[in-house]
Amino acid sequence: MRKNWWKILAACLVCASVVAGFMGPVPKLFLLHETIRNVYFHVPMWFAMFTLYTISVVYSVKYLNNGNPKHDIIAVEAVNTGVIFCFLGLLTGMQWANITWGEAWPSDSKTNGSAIATLMYLAYLVLRNTLEEEQKRAKISAVYNIFAFPIMIVLMYILPKMTDSLHPGSGGNSTFGDLDMDHNMRPIFYSAVVGWILTGIWICTLRYRVRLLESKANQID
Amino acid sequence: MKKISLLTFLTVLTTLASYAQSTDIEMAEGLRSSGKIWVVVLVLLTIMIGVFFYLFTIDRKVTKLEKRNS
Numbered sequence A: 001m002r003k004n005w006w007k008i009l010a011a012c013l014v015c016a017s018v019v020a021g022f023m024g025p026v027p028k029l030f031l032l033h034e035t036i037r038n039v040y041f042h043v044p045m046w047f048a049m050f051t052l053y054t055i056s057v058v059y060s061v062k063y064l065n066n067g068n069p070k071h072d073i074i075a076v077e078a079v080n081t082g083v084i085f086c087f088l089g090l091l092t093g094m095q096w097a098n099i100t101w102g103e104a105w106p107s108d109s110k111t112n113g114s115a116i117a118t119l120m121y122l123a124y125l126v127l128r129n130t131l132e133e134e135q136k137r138a139k140i141s142a143v144y145n146i147f148a149f150p151i152m153i154v155l156m157y158i159l160p161k162m163t164d165s166l167h168p169g170s171g172g173n174s175t176f177g178d179l180d181m182d183h184n185m186r187p188i189f190y191s192a193v194v195g196w197i198l199t200g201i202w203i204c205t206l207r208y209r210v211r212l213l214e215s216k217a218n219q220i221d
Numbered sequence B: 001m002k003k004i005s006l007l008t009f010l011t012v013l014t015t016l017a018s019y020a021q022s023t024d025i026e027m028a029e030g031l032r033s034s035g036k037i038w039v040v041v042l043v044l045l046t047i048m049i050g051v052f053f054y055l056f057t058i059d060r061k062v063t064k065l066e067k068r069n070s
Helices: A005-023 A033-040 A042-066 A069-100 A109-130 A134-162 A185-220 B002-022 B024-033 B037-069
Strands: none
Touching: A005 A033, A005 A185, A005 B037, A033 A042, A033 A069, A033 A185, A042 A069, A042 A134, A042 A185, A069 A109, A069 A134, A069 A185, A109 A134, A185 B037
């Protein structure tokens, strides 16, 4: 019997964050107004993406250690799912920025960094498709993934903190933990984050299981 | 398995209920002042429940296929 409780938890947390995210009290902030509620929906996309990329790099390391092809499949499906969350994060970010920062793509270090990181992971997916031989493909893409992961962290989380960025927690800005988010928002935000992370992992496991079925069917043919 | 899922569901419900209690008065005021925002919440909730229901159906289908293949 598969343990499914965390899938129910994911659904409940996301649904609860939708209701509480709209109805809960939020601080009145300059420029942001009601759009502060986007924190409940835009930011969890990035958390889900980061978790999936972390899973991917862990399984890439595992693959290089033991050469188990299943670990390679987990690594690639985690990136496949992570890229979807990344695009959702970029799109929602553009919509939010358009209203609050004046343009959809302000030259912001975090925005640009995440765009470059996205391209890097798209390159990972393209790279895989160009290699015919399975073992070679798995090995090369695992090594690439291990290099891409720290670069993604630097581009999205370290460089924006060192330079000026419109995002909270960068340059002289306070993190959203200090000013923008009060104690009423915190439980809703964290339940949204956990809910979306679990949802991402769930979609990833579904893709992985379908891939296993596919490869099994190919072996039989 | 069923016990655990029921337990998590109840926990989420009770936390929601306690949350609603603590902000009851303010929420009612917000309802009257901000038009029909509840409709939007309802629509979004329906979409999310629909999406999760769909995910569960896919999950069940994959499980069935896995059982048939093994």
